[in-house]
Amino acid sequence: MSATLTGLVGDRADDWDRTGLLPVDLLRKLGAMGYLCAEVPTQYGGLGLSSGTSGEFTAHAGSLCSSLRSVMTSQGMAAWTIQRFGTARQKADHLGRLTTGQLAAVAFSEPDAGSDLSAMTTTIRLEGDEVVLDGQKVWITAAHYADHIVVFGRHEDGAAAVVVPVTTPGVTVERIADPLGCRAAGHARVSLVDVRLPAESVLGGAGVGLPLPLLVTAALAYGRMSVAWGCVGILRACLAATAGHARTREQFGRPLGRHQLVAGRLAELLASEQVATRMCEHASRCWDDGLPDMVIATVLAKHVSAGHAARGAASAVQIMASAGAQDGNVVARAYRDAKLMEIIEGSNEMCQLMLADHVLTAAP
Numbered sequence: 403m404s405a406t407l408t409g410l411v412g413d414r415a416d417d418w419d420r421t422g423l424l425p426v427d428l429l430r431k432l433g434a435m436g437y438l439c440a441e442v443p444t445q446y447g448g449l450g451l452s453s454g455t456s457g458e459f460t461a462h463a464g465s466l467c468s469s470l471r472s473v474m475t476s477q478g479m480a481a482w483t484i485q486r487f488g489t490a491r492q493k494a495d496h497l498g499r500l501t502t503g504q505l506a507a508v509a510f511s512e513p514d515a516g517s518d519l520s521a522m523t524t525t526i527r528l529e530g531d532e533v534v535l536d537g538q539k540v541w542i543t544a545a546h547y548a549d550h551i552v553v554f555g556r557h558e559d560g561a562a563a564v565v566v567p568v569t570t571p572g573v574t575v576e577r578i579a580d581p582l583g584c585r586a587a588g589h590a591r592v593s594l595v596d597v598r599l600p601a602e603s604v605l606g607g608a609g610v611g612l613p614l615p616l617l618v619t620a621a622l623a624y625g626r627m628s629v630a631w632g633c634v635g636i637l638r639a640c641l642a643a644t645a646g647h648a649r650t651r652e653q654f655g656r657p658l659g660r661h662q663l664v665a666g667r668l669a670e671l672l673a674s675e676q677v678a679t680r681m682c683e684h685a686s687r688c689w690d691d692g693l694p695d696m697v698i699a700t701v702l703a704k705h706v707s708a709g710h711a712a713r714g715a716a717s718a719v720q721i722m723a724s725a726g727a728q729d730g731n732v733v734a735r736a737y738r739d740a741k742l743m744e745i746i747e748g749s750n751e752m753c754q755l756m757l758a759d760h761v762l763t764a765a766p
Contacts, residue, residue: 403437403440403459404459404462406435407432407437407459407462407463407466408462408466410428410431410432411466411467411470415466415467415469415470415732415735416729416730416732416735418467418469418470418585418586419467419469419585419586419729419735420585420729420730421586422579422580422581422585422586423586423588424469424470424473424547424586424587424588426505426547429473429505429547430503430504430505431503433477433500433501433502433503433504433505434501434502434503436448436449436501437449437459437474438473438474438477438478438500438505439474439477439478439480439481439482439500439501440455440456440459440478441453441456441478441481441482442481442485442497442500442501443485446485446493446494446497446498446501447497447498447501447502448481448497448501452686452690453627453685453686453687453689453690454683454686454687454690456478456631457627457628457630457631457634457682457683457686458631460474460475460628460631460632460635461631461632461634461635461638461679461682462635463632463635464631464632464633464634464635464636464638464639465635465636465638465639465642466635466639467586468583468584468587468632468635468636468735468736468739469584469585469586469587469739470586471628471632471635472543472544472584472587472632473505473543473544473547473587473588474628475543475625475628475629475632476506476507476508476543476544476548476587477500477505477506477544478624478625478628479508479552479621479622479624479625479628480500480506480507480508480550480552481497481500481506482620482621482624483508483552483563483605483620483621483624484496484497484500484552484565484605485497486620486621487563487605487606487612487617487620488605488606489605489606489607492565492602492605492606496550496565499549499550504549504550505544505547505548505549505550506544506548506549506550506551506552507542507543507544507545507547507548507550507551507552507588507590508542508543508551508552508554508621508625509524509539509542509545509551509552509553509554509592510522510539510542510554510618510621510622511539511540511541511542512524512537512538512539512540513538513540517748517749517751517752519554519614519618520614522537522554522555522556522561522614523537523556524536524537524538524539524553524554524555524556524594525537525555525556525557526553526555526556526557526561526562526564526604527557527558528601528604529598530601531600531601532598532599532600532601533564533598533599533600533601533603533604534596534597534598535553535555535564535566535572535594535597535599536594536595536596536597537553537555537594538591538592538593538594539553539591539592539593539594540591540592541578541589541591542589542590542591542592543584543587543588543589543746544587544588545568545575545588545589545590545592546575546577546588546589546590547588548568548575548588549567549568550565550566550567550568551565551566551568551573551592552564552565552566552605552621553565553566553592553594554617554618554621556614557604560612560613560614560617561612561613561614561617561618562604562605562606562612562617563604563605563617563621564599564603564604564605565603565605566594566597566599566603567599570597570598570599571597571598572594572595572596572597572598573592573593573594573597574592574593574595575590575591575592576590576591576592576593577589577590578590578591581742582738582741582742583735583738583739583740583741583742584739584742585738619697622747622748623689623696623697623700625746625747626700626701626703626704626747626748627682627685627686627689627700627703627704629704629707629708629743629746629747630678630681630682630685630700630703630704630706630707630708631682631686631707632743633678633704633707633708633710633711633740633743634675634678634679634682634707634711636711636714636715636736636739636740636743637671637674637675637678637710637711637714637715638675639732639733639736640671640714640715640717640718640732640733640736641671641672641675641718643718643722643726643731643732643733644667644668644671644718644721644722644733645659645668647721647722647725647726648664648668648721651725658721664721667717667720667721668721670714670717671714671717671718674710674711674713674714675710675714677706677710678703678706678707678710678711681702681703681706681707682703682707684699684703685699685700685702685703688700698756698757698760701748701753701756701757702753702757704747704748704753705750705753705754705757707743708740708743708744708750709744709750711736711740711743712740712741712743712744714740715733715736715737715739715740715741716737716740718733718736718737719733719734719737
């Protein structure tokens with residue numbers, strides 16, 4: 403799989419980053435190959451990969467192009483949400499589409515509800531045999547490419563998720579131009595005005611409401627795992643680029659990497675990649691084994707990996723200096739992409755609060 407993906411991406415990631423767009427035909431091809439949501443069970447046309455195996459593949463994608471990896475994360479979150487909360491019919495229908503070339507996004511964030519999803523104002527209500535959605539979503543990864551968006555909103559005293567085709571009247575998708583990082587990930591604003599769909603579009607069936615924390619946590623756990631593995635990929639890309647540069651670039655009569663201060667940065671970059679990898683491996687084992695600590699393990703993996711990726715990418719730019727300080731260089735792209743990883747799927751600060759709460763409430 404990794405070799406196939408490398409061949410399909412080739413050296414085009416820089417062009418995608420400059421234009422801010424991924425080729426839709428490539429995304430559909432990867433979707434039909436099962437690569438965009440590799441953990442979907444084989445009974446629905448997926449590859450049925452474990453979290454660990456899927457994670458290593460996600461890291462490889464992240465080392466090639468974080469924008470592409472972001473689309474994988476989005477598609478995977480949509481698939482996981484459907485798999486976790488959908489009826490048997492919904493799973494067969496929607497998961498079958500997501501493994502045959504159709505694309506999906508997941509809509510959480512709103513203008514006044516980023517990390518504080520309890521402030522979400524999008525409404526999902528039943529009117530007869532229809533479900534009606536109204537609200538505004540922002541920074542929705544992959545929405546620019548999506549055929550369907552899994553929209554989260556308030557429903558009666560709880561919450562619900564609805565699979566919304568983007569062609570439905572009342573749905574408007576507006577791409578966000580020039581984001582700091584993951585420029586080709588298709589971030590977009592999504593407006594929902596009197597969007598009407600059959601009531602069975604609600605995941606779990608009409609009238610099914612769930613506690614907002616349960617609904618959001620389940621979907622975000624997958625996203626955090628995917629982002630964490632993607633950060634491992636960013637670190638591996640930085641290691642490869644800086645190692646090559648430090649071997650061949652000479653300063654004061656010897657290779658750059660033989661200068662102690664540069665060597666120290668290279669050593670710390672390797673340590674960052676190894677720490678992030680081990681954290682992700684642990685979280686994936688918890689996921690695959692269904693352990694009680696699965697959710698907190700994914701938060702920890704995301705927090706640690708994102709922090710190391712941001713610091714490691716900054717160090718990689720420092721090592722490569724002017725060679726790495728311009729668009730078109732892999733470490734320049736990694737520097738911008740990694741910063742976003744400290745914000746999405748729960749900012750560093752939110753992760754710290756969740757980890758601290760775990761410490762305070764865990765049994766001694």
